[in-house]
Amino acid sequence: MKTGYNLWHGFFRAKTPVPRGSKIGFGRFLPLVLSLAFWWAPLWSAYSLPEEPATTGTPSESELSRLIEISTRLGKLNETLKSELEGSRKNSTELEHTLSASRIELDRLKAELESLRSTSTELEQSVARSRTESDGLKSALRKAEASWQSLELSFTAYKTEAERQLSGLEASRNRWRGAFLVAAALGLGGWVAFALTAP
Incomplete structure (x- = not known):
């Protein structure tokens, strides 16, 4: 019985490599554990019965057949377990790739x-500068309007004063013209009188 157990134990250890660093959840492989218990039950029951006296010192044909059958089942179970482990490793790799892609996308979105x-x-600063410039332009426009009004008032006053002075000059010229005509008439009358009185 120990020989059969050692044979099965060595076969299972040789056929079931466990990758280092792999984290396997117990709930994920609970069906496999139950299947292993199901397949192990016949082997356990076979080797737990009282041994009959050996006659030849070699296992019988039925025991060899049963051992081969159990080994075959264990091999299939081992292949299933390996497939599950590979699937878990693949899923873990895909998850790492997904997390890496998500991290890259997150960094891109942050940028x-x-x-x-x-x-x-920059837009807020530009709007603030534009507002300041607009306020400056409005202030300059108000100053220009005030200057224009002041110039308009000055021009109106200058025009009024110029018209007044022009009217005064026109009146003075008319007076001087009248005086000149009077003087000319007097002079002409004097010359006429002198000419008439001369011998």
Whole structure:
């Protein structure tokens, strides 16, 4: 019985490599454990019965057949377990790739968010500068309007004064013209009188 147990134990250990660093959840392989218990029950019952006296010192044909059958079942179970382990490893690798891609996408979104935030800050600063420039232009426009009104008032006053002075000059010229005509008439009358009185 120990020989059969050692044979099965060595076969199972040789056929079931466990990858280092692999984390296997017990709930995921609970059906496999139950299947292993199901397949192990016949072997356990076979070797737990009282041994009959051996006559030849070699296992019987039925025992060899049963051992081969159990080994075959264990091999299939081992292949199933290996397949499950490979699937778990593949899923873990795919999950790592997905997490890596998600991390890259998150970093890209963060960079875009920072760029948008920087652009928004620049736009706010530009709007503030435009508002300041607009206020400056409005103030300059008000000053220009005030200067224009002042110039208009000054021009109106200058025009009024010029018209007044022109009217005064026209009146003075008319007076001087009248005086000149009077003087000319007097002079002409004197010459006429002198000419008439001369011998």
